[in-house]
Amino acid sequence: xxxxRFLGLPLVALLCSCAAVKVKSVDPTDTLREFRQDIxxxxxxxxxxxxxxxxxxxxxxxxLEEGIGDDDRIxxxxxxxxxDRAYVESELAIxxxxxxxxxxxxxxxxxxxxxxxxxxxxxxxxDCKAPVDxxxxxxxxxxxxxxxxxxxxxxxxxxxxxxxxxFPSGAGRTFDxxxxxxxxxxxxxxxxxxxxxxxxxxxxxxxxxxQNGIGVSLVAxxxxxxxxxxEMYLPRVGVCLPLTAVVRFPKQNxxxxxxxxxxxxxxxxxxxTQYKYNGATLPLAADYTxxxxxxxxxxxxxxxxxxxxAIQGNxxxxxxxxxxxxxxxxxxxxxxxxxxxLFSNPLTWLDVHNDLMGDPVIRETYQVWHYLYPTSLPIxxxxxxxxxxxxxxxxxxxATSPKGKAPKNMxxxxxxxxxxxxxxxVVKDSRGLQEFFFGDPERVRELDKEVQAQIEAYLNxxxxxxxxxxxxxxxxxxxxxxxxNWMGRIGxxxxxxxxxxxxxxxxxxxxxxxxxxPDLRTEFDSGDPSSIRGLSAKNPTLIxxxxxxxxxxxxxxxxxxxxxxxxxxxxxxxVVAYTSSHVDGAASExxxxxxxxxxxxxxxxxxxxxxxxxxxxxxxxxxxxxxxxTKR
Numbered sequence: 181x182x183x184x185r186f187l188g189l190p191l192v193a194l195l196c197s198c199a200a201v202k203v204k205s206v207d208p209t210d211t212l213r214e215f216r217q218d219i220x221x222x223x224x225x226x227x228x229x230x231x232x233x234x235x236x237x238x239x240x241x242x243x244l245e246e247g248i249g250d251d252d253r254i255x256x257x258x259x260x261x262x263x264d265r266a267y268v269e270s271e272l273a274i275x276x277x278x279x280x281x282x283x284x285x286x287x288x289x290x291x292x293x294x295x296x297x298x299x300x301x302x303x304x305x306x307d308c309k310a311p312v313d314x315x316x317x318x319x320x321x322x323x324x325x326x327x328x329x330x331x332x333x334x335x336x337x338x339x340x341x342x343x344x345x346x347f348p349s350g351a352g353r354t355f356d357x358x359x360x361x362x363x364x365x366x367x368x369x370x371x372x373x374x375x376x377x378x379x380x381x382x383x384x385x386x387x388x389x390x391q392n393g394i395g396v397s398l399v400a401x402x403x404x405x406x407x408x409x410x411e412m413y414l415p416r417v418g419v420c421l422p423l424t425a426v427v428r429f430p431k432q433n434x435x436x437x438x439x440x441x442x443x444x445x446x447x448x449x450x451x452x453t454q455y456k457y458n459g460a461t462l463p464l465a466a467d468y469t470x471x472x473x474x475x476x477x478x479x480x481x482x483x484x485x486x487x488x489x490a491i492q493g494n495x496x497x498x499x500x501x502x503x504x505x506x507x508x509x510x511x512x513x514x515x516x517x518x519x520x521x522l523f524s525n526p527l528t529w530l531d532v533h534n535d536l537m538g539d540p541v542i543r544e545t546y547q548v549w550h551y552l553y554p555t556s557l558p559i560x561x562x563x564x565x566x567x568x569x570x571x572x573x574x575x576x577x578x579a580t581s582p583k584g585k586a587p588k589n590m591x592x593x594x595x596x597x598x599x600x601x602x603x604x605x606v607v608k609d610s611r612g613l614q615e616f617f618f619g620d621p622e623r624v625r626e627l628d629k630e631v632q633a634q635i636e637a638y639l640n641x642x643x644x645x646x647x648x649x650x651x652x653x654x655x656x657x658x659x660x661x662x663x664x665n666w667m668g669r670i671g672x673x674x675x676x677x678x679x680x681x682x683x684x685x686x687x688x689x690x691x692x693x694x695x696x697x698p699d700l701r702t703e704f705d706s707g708d709p710s711s712i713r714g715l716s717a718k719n720p721t722l723i724x725x726x727x728x729x730x731x732x733x734x735x736x737x738x739x740x741x742x743x744x745x746x747x748x749x750x751x752x753x754x755v756v757a758y759t760s761s762h763v764d765g766a767a768s769e770x771x772x773x774x775x776x777x778x779x780x781x782x783x784x785x786x787x788x789x790x791x792x793x794x795x796x797x798x799x800x801x802x803x804x805x806x807x808x809x810t811k812r
Contacts, residue, residue, distance in 0.1 A: 218318060219275040220325055228315065229268045232256065244275045247350055266302040267315045270295040270322040273351060277329055289333045290347035293355040293441050296326035297429045303394075304460065320394070324465070327396045328376055330443065331425050334359070335375070339368040344440070357441045364452070366423055366445040371402040374423070374445075377467035385473060386531050389538030393463030394455055395424040395446070399471045401478070409580045410508040413549070413573075417478040419507065420471040422448040424464050428457055449507050453540070468537050475506055476530065497554045501565060503573050505549050506533075511581040513547040514589050514799075515573075516792070519566070521596025521654075522715070526550035528595065528779070535785045542792050546591070549573065555597060560638050560721055563604040567641055570605060574646050589799050591649045593788060595779045596756070597715065599655025600725065605644045606736070607728040613639040616697075616724040623695040643731040649795050650736040651788060653779040654753050657726050658760040659717030717760070735767040737791050739784045744773030753778055 218226040225233070225240055233243055236252050248256075257265055277291035302308060302319035311317065334341065344356040361367045368374060377397040382388060390397065401420040405411045411419070424446045433440035446452055448466035455464045503517075504526065516536075518529045529550060537543045551569070553562055577587040594602040604610070614621035617639070624632055715722065730736055740761040741753030748771050751758045755776040762769065768791070774781035 216314065218321075219271050219278075220321060225271060225275060226267075226318075228264070229271050232260070232264065232268045243272055244279055247276060248272065250352065253352060261307075263302065263305055263307045263313060263315060266298045266305065267318065267322075269351070270299040270302070270319070270326070273298070273349070274322055274325055274329075276350075277326075281329065281332075285333055285336075286347055287350055289330055289357070290349035290353075290355060291351065292326040292329035293347055293357065293427070294349040294351050294353060296323055296330070296427050297355075297439065297441070299323040299326065300394075300427075300429065300457070303462070304458070323394070324396050327425055327427050327443075328378075330357070330427060331374070331376065331396060331398070334368070334443070339374070352437055354438050355441045356438070357443065360442055360444045364446075366400070366447050368400075368445055371400045372418075374398055374400045377422070377470040380470045380474065382469065382473050384530070385469060385534055387535055387538065388467070388469045389534065390468070391448075391453065391463065391466040391540070393424075393453075393465040394457065395426040395465045397448075397465050397467035397470070398423040398425055398445070399467070399474050400445070401471075401474060408508070409576075412509075412576065413503055413505050414508065415475070415479050415504055415506075417475070420475040420478070421507065422466050422468055422471045424448050424455075424466055426455055426457070426464075431458065450510065453544075468543070469534050472506060472530075472534055472537070476527065497552075501553045502569050503549045503551055505547060507547065509577070509580055510547050511577075511585045511587075514545055514591065514795075515577065515587055516546040516548050517551060517570075517590060517592040518548065519551045519592065519594040519598030519602050520555075521594075521598045522555045524555060524596075526552055528777075531780050532593075532785055532788065536789065536792070539789055541796070542789060545796055546792065551598075553601075558721075559597070559600055559715075559725075563601045564638055564641075566601040567605050567644070570644055570647075574644070588646060589648045589795065590644075590646050591651070591792065591795055592647055593651040593653070593779075594655065595653045596655060596776065599652040599657070600722070602650055602652070603655075603657070603725065603728070603730065604641055606647055606650050606730055606734045607641070607643060608731045609642045610640055610728055612727060613724050616727070617720070618695050619697050626695060643734060647734060649791070650730075650734055651739065651791055652736060652761070652763065652766075653739040653784060654741055654756055654761060654776050655738075656715055656756040656760045657763055659719065659722050660715050660756050660760065661717070662715070662755050730763075730765070736763065736765075737787075738763055738766045738769040739778055739787055740769065740771050741774040741776060741778035741781070742771050743775050746773075 217224060219229075224230075225243075230240060233240060236248075236256060238248065238252065256268070260268070273291040273295035277288040277295065280288040280291070299319045299322040302316065303323075305316075307313055308316035308319070339359065341357070341359040344358050346354060346356055348354045359368065361369075375398065377390075377399050380399060399420055400423040401418060403418040404414045404416065426444045426446060428442050428444065429439055430442065446455060446464060448464060448468070449471075453464055453466075454461050456462075518526065518532070520526055520528050529548075533548055533550075536546070536548070551566065553565065555562070574587065574590075581587060592602050592605070614624060614635075618624060624635060627635070717723075738761060740748075740751075740758055742748050742751035742758070743754055745751060749758050749762070751771070753761070753774065753776045758771075768787075770783070770787045772778050772781045772783040772787075774784065778784050
């Protein structure tokens with residue numbers, strides 16, 4: 181009897197549809213992980229969507245592989261809350277689209293558009309005004325994945341969209357997709373490549389700077405527009421820009437089961453950090469580091485080639501001497517100039533550039549211009565060329581800028597020997613140089629007219645009025661011991677100077693030899709005009725330059741490395757002693773625990789950011805009030 185009763189228990193349980201209920205202990209971390217799970221972070225739908233399917237008697241496999249029937253979908257939409265509908269239908273559409281991308285790409289795009297529309301509606305739901313519901317955070321993630329799916333399809337089709345494309349979603353709606361090509365957005369047909377920034381892994385850069393917001397961050401590369409004045413200073417390989425793809429759904433163009441969708445490519449580098457979507461202003465997503473890395477890779481300067489060119493000082497590098505920027509000229513922004521040092525090139529500023537442009541205030545206010553030059557040349561030769569190229573750049577900026585937006589308030593950040601070039605552009609005047617070299621400056625008139633003109637070009641200069649602030653980093657104002665020791669001798673042995681420069685320097689030196697002070701002739705007769713020789717503390721040219729007074733209208737700042745030893749003023753960065761880097765009268769001086777590469781140290785970058793923000797504040801205070809401000 182008991183045995184028969186025992187055998188009958190499963191049958192009774194089955195007929196009653198009863199299940200034993202038990203409570204067990206679980207790890208809260210596992211519960212939280214499961215709670216935050218969705219179709220993008222795993223192969224399983226979120227608990228919210230799975231529960232909705234269970235209540236409708238549908239399995240996950242059926243929903244993703246076959247879709248949901250019209251009756252079940254209508255029933256769900258009828259009784260679901262707005263946030264339930266937006267979340268569950270978005271996730272189901274994305275999950276199904278991911279399965280169909282290869283076999284039925286058009287249907288997948290329709291589902292992605294359906295998901296993008298519903299998830300973007302979620303941005304504005306009343307339940308998300310105070311987003312305590314975890315699903316509110318997921319709407320942006322779903323929207324981004326859906327837009328990325330649309331972008332992938334258009335990229336495959338090479339953006340050949342000249343008329344609306346029709347995409348049925350299989351979820352009760354059909355979308356007509358358009359690509360905006362006019363107005364304040366970019367035309368995708370002008371770009372050679374457009375890829376998601378998330379598909380680019382980075383090496384060689386310390387930080388990656390992104391801005392969170394609506395849309396998918398892209399890296400878009402294209403050739404330089406050689407006929408455009410705004411692009412004259414771009415690298416020859418072209419430009420890579422941070423674009424953001426946004427898909428919008430104008431509600432006035434959505435009628436019952438058919439809706440219009442528009443894809444906009446917004447240029448994030450022009451200062452557009454906000455996007456107007458259905459009457460609301462939302463932050464715009466952007467990745468500012470990935471395009472910079474992509475451009476550097478295209479230039480081919482990221483390896484040893486750049487160092488080799490710097491040592492050899494070849495004729496090709498001499499032709500390419502000048503300024504370069506990584507984006508088309510943006511009128512109204514403050515020019516921020518960088519000048520590299522010995523055996524280097526602008527890539528030494530890559531981390532600094534990246535971190536400065538990661539600061540939204542600095543990014544919206546400044547445009548970076550890098551100066552490239554052959555560092556093997558004599559310092560006076562490079563300094564003269566630098567000043568000439570500065571004038572060329574300034575004239576270009578003035579001619580290219582709209583009326584009322586002429587460039588001003590230029591800032592120069594220089595490292596090592598680059599600081600010596602920079603100093604010649606901000607001194608009060610150079611009247612003491614000819615007296616230093618010749619004793620009596622009037623003796624120059626005894627020389628050939630051509631030699632006189634050349635000496636004038638080298639030794640007569642003063643502050644460039646458009647430079648308003650300077651930052652010196654590890655600059656050997658009074659020379660470096662490395663110029664006279666074994667390292668300097670090896671460096672000089674490796675150097676080769678362009679023949680045109682050597683011939684020119686020799687001609688000027690010979691022409692002026694007879695009037696040079698007798699006690700300086702031995703140095704000039706050495707036959708070594710290289711930059712390394714010029715960095716010697718005994719070099720008369722460097723001694724003369726260090727004695728020139730910086731114009732009082734130009735605030736200057738010093739950043740100096742001490743290798744972390746904390747022994748200033750007896751410190752050195754390993755190449756330049758503190759006594760050489762220090763300059764009296766600096767608006768600020770910061771010692772950082774770094775070697776001669778102090779410019780790339782985080783504390784140095786932080787100091788440069790601080791200085792640049794002070795510069796902005798100074799400009800604002802010095803700007804006269806407008807009529808409207810006066811009335812207030």
